[in-house]
Amino acid sequence: MTVGIIDYGVYIPKYRITRKAIGENWSGGGKGEISVAGPDEDVVTMSVETGQDLLKGVDLQGVQALFIGSASFPYMDHSSSGIVREALGLNHKTELADYTGSARASLAALKACINGIKAGKFDMGMVIGSDARRAGPGSDGEKEFGAGAAGLLLKKIEEKDTIIAEIEEYSSYSTNFPESWSNPDDGYVWEYEPRFIRKFGFEDHVVKAINDFLNKRDTYVSSYDYFAFQGPNSRDPVTAAKRLGIAPNKVCTSVLVEAVGDIGNASVLMGLNYILERALPGQRIMIASFGSGTVDVVSIKVSAGVNKAREKALTSKYLQSKKNLTYVQYLKYREVLVETGVEPSLGVPAMSPLLWRDSEAIHHLEGNKCIACGYINYPPSQKLICIRCGGTNFDRVVLAKRGILHTYAINYYLPKPLESPLPILFVDLDDGTRMRVLGTELATDIKIGMTIEMVFRRIATDRGFNLYGYKGRGERF
Amino acid sequence: MGWNKVAVIGAGMIKFGELFEKSYEAMAVEAYLNAINSVDKGFNPKEIQAAWIGSGVGSLFGCEALAGASLIGNLGLVGIPATRVENGCPTGSDAVRNACMGVASGVYDVVLVVGCEKMKDKPSSEGMIGRSLQRHPILNRAETAISMFAPQATRHMYEYGTTKEQLAMVAVKNHHNGCLCKYAHFQNEITVDDVLKSPWVTYPLNLLDCCPQTDGAAAVILCNAEMAGKYTDKPAYVAGFGMGTDYQYQYEKEDFTGFVATTRAAKQAYAMAGITPLEVDVAEVHDCFTITEIMTYEDLGFCEKGDGGKLIEGGHTQLTGRIPVNPSGGLIAKGHPLGATGVAQICEIFWQLRGEAGNRQVDLKHGFGLQHNVGGTGIANSVVTILTNKR
Numbered sequence: 001m002t003v004g005i006i007d008y009g010v011y012i013p014k015y016r017i018t019r020k021a022i023g024e025n026w027s028g029g030g031k032g033e034i035s036v037a038g039p040d041e042d043v044v045t046m047s048v049e050t051g052q053d054l055l056k057g058v059d060l061q062g063v064q065a066l067f068i069g070s071a072s073f074p075y076m077d078h079s080s081s082g083i084v085r086e087a088l089g090l091n092h093k094t095e096l097a098d099y100t101g102s103a104r105a106s107l108a109a110l111k112a113c114i115n116g117i118k119a120g121k122f123d124m125g126m127v128i129g130s131d132a133r134r135a136g137p138g139s140d141g142e143k144e145f146g147a148g149a150a151g152l153l154l155k156k157i158e159e160k161d162t163i164i165a166e167i168e169e170y171s172s173y174s175t176n177f178p179e180s181w182s183n184p185d186d187g188y189v190w191e192y193e194p195r196f197i198r199k200f201g202f203e204d205h206v207v208k209a210i211n212d213f214l215n216k217r218d219t220y221v222s223s224y225d226y227f228a229f230q231g232p233n234s235r236d237p238v239t240a241a242k243r244l245g246i247a248p249n250k251v252c253t254s255v256l257v258e259a260v261g262d263i264g265n266a267s268v269l270m271g272l273n274y275i276l277e278r279a280l281p282g283q284r285i286m287i288a289s290f291g292s293g294t295v296d297v298v299s300i301k302v303s304a305g306v307n308k309a310r311e312k313a314l315t316s317k318y319l320q321s322k323k324n325l326t327y328v329q330y331l332k333y334r335e336v337l338v339e340t341g342v343e344p345s346l347g348v349p350a351m352s353p354l355l356w357r358d359s360e361a362i363h364h365l366e367g368n369k370c371i372a373c374g375y376i377n378y379p380p381s382q383k384l385i386c387i388r389c390g391g392t393n394f395d396r397v398v399l400a401k402r403g404i405l406h407t408y409a410i411n412y413y414l415p416k417p418l419e420s421p422l423p424i425l426f427v428d429l430d431d432g433t434r435m436r437v438l439g440t441e442l443a444t445d446i447k448i449g450m451t452i453e454m455v456f457r458r459i460a461t462d463r464g465f466n467l468y469g470y471k472g473r474g475e476r477f
Numbered sequence: 478m479g480w481n482k483v484a485v486i487g488a489g490m491i492k493f494g495e496l497f498e499k500s501y502e503a504m505a506v507e508a509y510l511n512a513i514n515s516v517d518k519g520f521n522p523k524e525i526q527a528a529w530i531g532s533g534v535g536s537l538f539g540c541e542a543l544a545g546a547s548l549i550g551n552l553g554l555v556g557i558p559a560t561r562v563e564n565g566c567p568t569g570s571d572a573v574r575n576a577c578m579g580v581a582s583g584v585y586d587v588v589l590v591v592g593c594e595k596m597k598d599k600p601s602s603e604g605m606i607g608r609s610l611q612r613h614p615i616l617n618r619a620e621t622a623i624s625m626f627a628p629q630a631t632r633h634m635y636e637y638g639t640t641k642e643q644l645a646m647v648a649v650k651n652h653h654n655g656c657l658c659k660y661a662h663f664q665n666e667i668t669v670d671d672v673l674k675s676p677w678v679t680y681p682l683n684l685l686d687c688c689p690q691t692d693g694a695a696a697v698i699l700c701n702a703e704m705a706g707k708y709t710d711k712p713a714y715v716a717g718f719g720m721g722t723d724y725q726y727q728y729e730k731e732d733f734t735g736f737v738a739t740t741r742a743a744k745q746a747y748a749m750a751g752i753t754p755l756e757v758d759v760a761e762v763h764d765c766f767t768i769t770e771i772m773t774y775e776d777l778g779f780c781e782k783g784d785g786g787k788l789i790e791g792g793h794t795q796l797t798g799r800i801p802v803n804p805s806g807g808l809i810a811k812g813h814p815l816g817a818t819g820v821a822q823i824c825e826i827f828w829q830l831r832g833e834a835g836n837r838q839v840d841l842k843h844g845f846g847l848q849h850n851v852g853g854t855g856i857a858n859s860v861v862t863i864l865t866n867k868r
Binding site: 214320342344345346347348350352354355358362379380382387406407408409410411412414415416418421422424426435436438444448459460462467471 | 601602603606607609610611612613614615616618619620621623624627628629630632635676677678679680681682724725727728729730733746770
């Protein structure tokens with residue numbers, strides 16, 4: 001029984017801030033940038049973007065498991081994978097799980113998916129790692145925690161399959177190590193003395209776990225062409241590699257950390273994807289996570305289908321597509337700096353039955369296409385008679401996620417919590433449906449006729465409950 | 478000839494504005510008394526057999542279960558049938574339309590319509606702007622009134638080359654007219670430059686492209702046309718009316734450069750009155766934003782589709798123009814207390830047709846005046862009423 005990687009997905013938010021721009025307000029600085037989740041982004045929305053990339057051209061009915069690993073799920077008690085499943089339009093029987101607890105939860109999810117396939121429980125499963133952790137103002141973490149998501153589509157391999165890579169083996173090593181923690185009270189991640197963490201935490205654990213993995217299999221680091229380690233910072237993976245006798249250019253981690261920061265549960269999977277965009281068939285990749293004293297080591301062999309990853313080059317595209325923030329914007333987007341004043345409540349609460357009735361329309365953009373005239377009525381919960389022709393027979397369809405801007409306005413005067421200026425877009429989707437969406441990641445350079453992409457975002461938060469749906473943005477790349 | 482089954486015999490309103498000192502009820506009473514006292518040959522309130530009360534957004538301002546009965550007692554008319562009408566921006570005019578049908582049906586001979594709105598008891602962020610968080614949390618998210626009209630302005634400018642300056646000319650004209658109307662919220666002249674330099678509210682509209690938030694009330698007394706002579710020698714007859722609708726959500730609209738609800742309402746009203754747009758001497762139209770007035774010129778047939786900008790630029794809708802529009806100052810200068818707006822427009826047309834509009838009086842060539850509202854969710858409701866001084 002072989003488990004193969006048949007596709008991958010990545011998402012990096014558009015926003016970045018330089019470590020210098022943060023550090024100059026406190027002390028220190030450092031090289032490079034971190035990626036910042038937009039004010040309407042979180043682990044759920046980033047997981048959906050990753051999943052949408054991952055599932056292009058895939059028969060959704062074949063996906064039988066969705067496991068997400070994160071240390072910054074939007075909820076303590078409410079399933080994020082449940083929201084992501086709905087947004088991706090996966091089967092209701094899909095096996096779901098949210099893995100959490102530390103930055104290695106996504107590799108726990110990966111192992112569970114591998115095991116599920118090997119045990120014959122399902123043939124195809126999806127694993128996503130994502131994080132957007134927050135650290136307090138002035139802390140080291142403030143300059144390190146980035147945001148992003150990365151995922152893999154795994155499948156039981158038949159002889160005819162062309163796969164990107166094959167999962168070989170994995171192992172784990174664990175101690176109870178206190179490198180970081182957060183609790184629900186303030187939502188910030190706290191870290192203890194960095195030199196202690198570096199010496200006895202990351203380095204020691206990764207080195208021990210990898211040596212243990214190699215010794216048991218009577219193999220050597222020289223058997224591997226690429227390494228993707230957990231990236232809590234750009235230095236620790238390099239020193240660990242040195243201790244293991246690995247040439248620094250074989251470890252991709254620091255490149256990503258300098259570009260997007262410590263993206264937690266997305267770190268190792270994004271590193272793997274970054275390598276897959278460069279690797280050649282037959283080469284071998286070792287990935288190793290680290291979180292709360294646990295290291296997972298996974299060995300992967302690149303297959304002939306890796307060209308698909310090279311052509312897709314998604315990680316590289318996301319790394320290049322960016323917009324820099326000021327420190328104040330960063331604080332606002334991370335909800336550290338919060339506007340005062342009365343916030344009018346939603347007329348219909350986010351957890352209302354109204355939204356439950358519209359769940360598939362809102363999360364998966366499903367409409368009622370009139371069989372008689374072809375007009376797509378939206379949302380289906382309200383449209384039992386075609387508004388154009390009066391027909392009453394419909395096909396349930398998923399709306400296109402791209403279109404052309406028909407018209408727009410930019411609202412400069414809205415009450416909290418709506419952020420101004422706020423573009424309001426009327427988009428003619430590629431399937432002919434006209435939709436009204438709020439704009440995101442758009443400046444004021446909006447033009448009728450421009451291409452708009454429909455993206456999954458957090459629309460509102462009400463009593464701690466999030467309302468997700470679609471917004472429109474310009475073409476990302 | 479027109480329909481002319483119902484006559485307007487009295488009309489009254491109060492000065493619109495930020496009336497912090499006046500209660501909802503006090504505004505309604507004042508407008509009501511002004512209407513009663515305006516009846517030329519005297520009027521006994523006991524003759525009123527039924528009332529329609531227009532209140533557009535009571536639920537946004539703490540009057541959640543506002544019913545007709547909540548006002549009628551304050552008018553001293555407790556006991557008679559009283560119905561509240563809430564129908565978006567045409568609330569007041571739709572109350573008049575329903576009252577007309579009540580009289581024309583023969584059930585009532587004399588009825589009262591009061592339109593009243595208290596909009597300033599809440600701050601903007603919780604009132605009209607607070608709409609942005611009401612209704613469907615996704616489909617209507619951030620949907621303030623201007624968020625519906627501004628995208629249509631963008632498209633009209635794109636398709637027909639309508640300019641920001643032409644939009645501004647609407648505000649300049651209506652502010653000028655407002656200076657001649659003692660009931661207007663604003664009594665100041667402005668320039669095109671003032672409009673263009675005022676802050677953005679929602680691109681492509683600036684602050685002075687918008688009507689203000691206003692408290693106000695207006696009332697009219699209607700009777701069976703056959704009885705009008707008992708009350709006045711100068712009634713205005715209801716020559717025709719119409720109401721048109723469009724789709725619920727704005728994204729369902731097929732055309733963003735006009736309001737099909739208006740064209741539908743106007744078609745009915747013109748047919749009922751037996752006139753063409755060319756026979757309208759004066760119009761009070763729904764200029765909630767400057768673009769709305771320009772599109773309405775086209776929707777009502779005052780000019781060709783796409784020529785609305787040229788119509789204002791050519792001065793044709795000024796008091797002395799070919800078709801004077803909004804002599805009262807319109808919503809932009811007079812104010813837009815939703816439920817009162819349509820009723821106040823009827824008041825203005827009544828006065829114009831009687832030749833009582835003073836220094837804002839227009840020339841009467843055909844004897845027809847038109848009232849128009851459009852709005853509500855999706856800008857999907859419109860009422861057009863045509864009055865005439867000719868029996």
